[in-house]
Amino acid sequence: MQKTIYDIAKAAGVSIATVSRVYNKAETVKPSTRKKVLQVADKLGYQPHVYAQGLASKQKNRIMMLVPVMSNYFLTEILRGTQDCLDNNKIELTIVNINSDEQPLPQVENIIKKSWAEGYILVSLHMSEAELESLKRYKTPISLVDDKSDHFDSVSFNNEEGAFKATNYLIKKGFKRIAFLSGKADSTPVEQRLRGYRKALSANKIAFDAELIITGDSMERDGFTEKSGYEAMKKILKLKHEAEAVFCTSDIKAIGAQKAMRESGIVLPIISFDNLSISDYIGLSTVSQPMYSMGFDATKNLLHRINHQNDEPTHKTHEPELVIRDSSEPVISKKEAI
Amino acid sequence: MQKTIYDIAKAAGVSIATVSRVYNKAETVKPSTRKKVLQVADKLGYQPHVYAQGLASKQKNRIMMLVPVMSNYFLTEILRGTQDCLDNNKIELTIVNINSDEQPLPQVENIIKKSWAEGYILVSLHMSEAELESLKRYKTPISLVDDKSDHFDSVSFNNEEGAFKATNYLIKKGFKRIAFLSGKADSTPVEQRLRGYRKALSANKIAFDAELIITGDSMERDGFTEKSGYEAMKKILKLKHEAEAVFCTSDIKAIGAQKAMRESGIVLPIISFDNLSISDYIGLSTVSQPMYSMGFDATKNLLHRINHQNDEPTHKTHEPELVIRDSSEPVISKKEAI
DNA sequence: CTGAAAGCGCTTACAG
């Protein structure tokens, strides 16, 4: 049913080798026969079979992005960076979803072992160093985004510094009891952000109070959901020793938290993390991650790695920028604004 | 470097045919030799090479989802449905991004011609009937979501009815001058929603006023962005003959519109379209689309189609549900709430 | 500039 290279060769009156060359090293075939072949191919709706090509050439001209797609707000931006980087290169991109309810390692291994692609971009997978090291045995190019490891090229974000800046900002505003609206406690970004939060407290000689570290009950997507933020905020509002402000580990959670605040009529200053495109529109103060650049850089890394397997891994850390909007400013000004 | 079936066969002391059988028809090989093979394979980190498998068997056990990933809020839900439907089946899923700045047809054709998968799910691609018909020549299973066509199985949404319900609700509340916050005018969903809006007007004997049909200037993603909603709302607020309420073609746009309203201090009742998960948290009244079910059904269709190429195409239309929250309720109650 | 032929890593009748 599908046309093969034989059909085209026959119809064009050439050998299959020539047809193949038209697609691979066009310059080595006489313009007139190339034209003829292309014409026939177009008429018959022919396109080389990727599986056969990949098998015969051992080249795939394809990279794969492994990503917990549920983190889609993030993904969109990363993806834009990746695609812009891939532009002009004749490399194609395929996305595979990593189920975040299961261990990432076996899923990643299954994909890599099948030799789908020339290389793999792992987005926000946060595996342990030991797990990542175990991937080295496949000797396949791997590039990490939003994650850091000694074993592979990585493009990460300074979560600790971001949390520090946000917390420090609130402290400088005069707040001392700052709640830390957390996610799944052992998630890498949450750990790093907690560290930054604590650093800001110490830097300002404020005692750490474990009661202020609060998590929602929903743990879907590591607790990075509106629902989880809502639940956590409800708890924060019930604290006996009241919190004065909130540092929240993600914009999406902050949206949930804001609903809880509205319901209770108590609006605490809040700064969150990510700077999704909606955040600007709902006036959320937040720590901005340059997701586009991270996607771009990680892709550049991978392309380089594919051609230079033995270079030392490179590591780039993007620095946070604090974006102040309404949500972190004292309630007074909010009321006045109305 | 990568282990092949020959390595495993040799190490396990069997033929390559036996190794192959272990992976394909496990029940036909003696348990003890199967165990042996699996053991060796695991030790050597072997996994059949997908390209070779696909080529030899002409089966791919793989479907592909072609989607403008920029529509990511939508995608996440669709994807959940797809994955739940695929569960247990040993069919894998790959996602490919369709660049929404270019024509979808050539992109889709390129992918299909390469025979990547057993079948394809086309999400929100909105091609013309003629374009879709041209895809039939590839004789490959195709299933549409959020789109409708006579030529393929489709799972669509009753956009017209959704817009009708929303508009009618506002009219029943007593509003007569209702702005239609539009997207790219020739986008299929926009056209359908406009039709529903107009139907609601006629049903209530309200004259249609073209001045109330307003679009933002940003046309990225067919105008389905916060920015475009913001711009459009600014225009609505400047109308000489003022609008009393707004029907908005998407939640994301409504978020932009709400910012514009806050800035101007005029808050008009607004109902939008989609019911994203955030919408609940920001109190957006909206028309709910059952994206999960749509993803599930479209996948079921595709799996069926793969095994029954010649059945008549089936079409299912999901009906809208109006979800009323704060944003559509009179401004008074909003002020009281503070 | 072009063709004949070996090979990529599998699957699958066929034969036993």
Add this chain to the structure above:
DNA sequence: CTGAAAGCGCTTACAG
């Protein structure tokens, strides 16, 4: 239950 062999649709030295 297992093996030898042909074939899937390509690419790529090699030879001319």
